[in-house]
Amino acid sequence: MRLSSNIICGLVFLSLIGCARSVDEPKVILIIGDGMDDQQISIARNYLAGSSGRLVMDAMQYRGAIRAQSVSEANPEEHLYVTGSAPAAAAIATGIITSGVRISTFPQTDKDAVTIMELANDAGIGTGIVTTASVTDATPASFMAHVSHRACQGPENMVRNNERNPRGSYECIGDYKRNGGKGSIAEQIAAGEMDIVLGGGRRYFDQVAEGESENQVLQLARDNGFEVITSRSELQAIPHDTSILGLFVPDLMPPMLRGNGATIADAGLPEPYACEDNPEFADVPRVLEMTKAAVSHLESRGSFMLVIENEATDEHAHLRQPCGHIGGVAQIEETLKFVLQYAESHPELLVIVTADHGHAAQIISAQRANSSPGHVARLITADGSIMGVNYATTRSNMRAAHSGVQVPILASGPGVEQWPVFMQQTEIFHIARKHLGLNDPL
Ligand SMILES: [Zn+2]
Numbered sequence: 001m002r003l004s005s006n007i008i009c010g011l012v013f014l015s016l017i018g019c020a021r022s023v024d025e026p027k028v029i030l031i032i033g034d035g036m037d038d039q040q041i042s043i044a045r046n047y048l049a050g051s052s053g054r055l056v057m058d059a060m061q062y063r064g065a066i067r068a069q070s071v072s073e074a075n076p077e078e079h080l081y082v083t084g085s086a087p088a089a090a091a092i093a094t095g096i097i098t099s100g101v102r103i104s105t106f107p108q109t110d111k112d113a114v115t116i117m118e119l120a121n122d123a124g125i126g127t128g129i130v131t132t133a134s135v136t137d138a139t140p141a142s143f144m145a146h147v148s149h150r151a152c153q154g155p156e157n158m159v160r161n162n163e164r165n166p167r168g169s170y171e172c173i174g175d176y177k178r179n180g181g182k183g184s185i186a187e188q189i190a191a192g193e194m195d196i197v198l199g200g201g202r203r204y205f206d207q208v209a210e211g212e213s214e215n216q217v218l219q220l221a222r223d224n225g226f227e228v229i230t231s232r233s234e235l236q237a238i239p240h241d242t243s244i245l246g247l248f249v250p251d252l253m254p255p256m257l258r259g260n261g262a263t264i265a266d267a268g269l270p271e272p273y274a275c276e277d278n279p280e281f282a283d284v285p286r287v288l289e290m291t292k293a294a295v296s297h298l299e300s301r302g303s304f305m306l307v308i309e310n311e312a313t314d315e316h317a318h319l320r321q322p323c324g325h326i327g328g329v330a331q332i333e334e335t336l337k338f339v340l341q342y343a344e345s346h347p348e349l350l351v352i353v354t355a356d357h358g359h360a361a362q363i364i365s366a367q368r369a370n371s372s373p374g375h376v377a378r379l380i381t382a383d384g385s386i387m388g389v390n391y392a393t394t395r396s397n398m399r400a401a402h403s404g405v406q407v408p409i410l411a412s413g414p415g416v417e418q419w420p421v422f423m424q425q426t427e428i429f430h431i432a433r434k435h436l437g438l439n440d441p442l
Pocket of ligand 1: 035085314315318402
């Protein structure tokens with residue numbers, strides 16, 4: 001077991017200068033709302049708090065804007081102005097700019113880019129991931145693995161000619177362990193050094209690992225020292241002296257709120273409605289619960305890097321379900337409230353809230369929503385007014401697509417008053433790295 005910096009601090013310095021926790025144990029909590037651009041935040045603020053209300057994130061010390069970045073695989077000199085979760089997460093996790101579907105690998109060369117979690121693990125700093133997506137999905141995966149395609153989530157998902165992967169064409173031949181690679185994303189997480197990983201995606205860990213006759217990826221994780229938990233109740237009492245892998249659902253978690261989807265408005269103005277609690281959500285842990293468990297687990301390590309992702313802000317914008325992505329922001333809000341309270345007694349904690357890319361949802365006139373060429377919904381907000389929400393980035397037979405708007409970055413903690421108000425996405429990597437005292441691998 002690795003010594004925490006707290007213990008090291010006590011052994012080395014106690015007799016000389018004492019231990020100033022606030023200086024010696026820097027911590028970072030990075031919260032990513034997947035696709036949570038300013039439109040989504042505005043929609044959620046109007047819906048949850050009304051026209052005069054404020055969100056928890058509105059009280060943070062710093063607010064700036066981030067340019068999300070990605071490049072073409074065919075020509076890495078060519079910048080793309082609309083990005084996806086995989087290159088955006090690679091920018092944040094590794095400080096490199098890569099192409100569309102890569103998981104923390106360089107475009108064309110397929111070389112691995114060192115992640116902040118790897119730097120932290122090498123330095124004896126605690127590492128954690130909390131997500132409502134599969135832990136193997138693009139955003140969390142980019143902090144924990146390196147593969148050439150984001151779809152290579154489990155050992156049975158490495159090539160396109162697999163009946164389990166009917167969509168898209170891809171292959172991760174070079175990532176097979178037999179070819180000198182590190183295996184699928186799930187196998188890399190199982191073999192990795194994370195202290196705590198909580199989310200969905202159990203089905204990728206139930207697959208037989210490459211080179212094994214029957215051992216599932218889950219067994220590799222156990223052999224590597226992970227305690228595996230699968231239920232919300234187990235989360236309440238996790239041991240702190242071992243690594244934790246919590247896989248609570250087979251894929252991604254259900255959304256907190258549900259309601260009608262947006263519809264083509266050519267038949268007139270759609271009926272306004274309010275969101276309702278999603279009964280399927282009752283059995284899964286909230287982001288708040290997973291975050292509390294992760295923080296208490298990582299606290300014993302002194303310094304830590306914890307990344308928290310909410311996926312509903314992306315998935316339910318693709319599905320044109322406003323209640324789904326509003327519920328995603330609501331989960332971030334209640335989690336952030338806890339994190340900011342924790343920060344009050346931990347001034348060494350840097351809290352960052354950001355999004356990885358822009359999305360499709362837009363606020364439009366509720367009275368003229370029927371003139372939109374896209375899909376529209378009308379929601380009854382907290383103050384009883386009606387808000388129009390529109391999705392018009394794609395044709396109706398396709399999922400709604402991302403957009404290229406700048407995304408917000410909000411922060412509280414040491415040094416944020418010095419930050420510029422506009423940054424490239426890769427700068428988040430360097431901000432977190434420097435706060436934790438980690439060297440630049442680039
Ligand atoms: Zn997306």
